[in-house]
Amino acid sequence: MNDRPGVEPANRNGRLHPAQRSALLDLNFWVAAALVIAGLVVTVSLAAVAETAGAVLGTVVPLLAITGWFAFVCWRRLADAFGGRLTAVTGWTHDFDTARLTDEYPIGLHRSPEGFKSLESFSLRAGGRTYPLERKLRERIQPGRNNTVLIAPRSKVLINVLPA
Template sequence: MNDRPEVELANRNGRLHPAQRGALLDLTFWLTAAVVITGLVVTVSLALVATTAGEVLGTVVPLLAITGWFAFVCWRRLADAFGGRLAVVTGWTHDFGTARLTDEYPIGLHRSPEGFKSLESFTLRAGGRTYPLERKLRERIRPEQVNTVLIAPRSKVLINVLPA
């Protein structure tokens, strides 16, 4: 999906291609949306049966605050998915191997070795944040060269990696 010419062209222009919306509207988004809907239903139900102000303050207000937080998380994903602009970090990509990642380079790669009950995993650090690096993106990045990393600005999700 990320290697199609029209996707790469959109990304090089700092925009999210519609084919990439699935990276933001994934299982995490839908589970969060389900929590928001459930929270609203439970909050309204409790508000309707509450008989005192104490019941409202003690149960309804905290539930509404928690539901509001999950709604904010959903809004950030939706705004990134349909707002279309991406944060772009371009620069030298250093492969730290298994050493600790630092912000010495614009983009850093880290490998966590395979261990007892764990698989080898890769992370990428760009723009002061660390992101898990899935296999498809790991295959696209070129260590010890200049790369471009594209990130959804509100939800902080790694969208694509382009060799520069």
């Protein structure tokens, strides 16, 4: 995904490359979209068969609130995927290894060791927020030097890592 021609120049200009949209329109997005559709269908169905205003308020309003939240989540992902600018955090990258992440450095790396019922995992902290670090991006970032981390601003999804 990040190895395609044109991805790095687009990211350096603060734009999401079309090949990277799948990072935002992933399973989480489609599950939320399905929940919005289901919520609307159930809400309309319940409102149509409700006999009293109390039944409508008691069931339809909470369902609309939950459906609205999932619609908001979908909107943020779509806005980032089709027109948003990427947020770039550039700076020295420090490897904390298994120590607690802090904001002492612009970019911090953390490794959670394998343990009982857990696999080894990696995370990255940039801009005051911690992101899970998938294998492809973990291989791209190099501690002990300057890197640029690109983040979708509305949905707060880590998109790419580039050498600064």
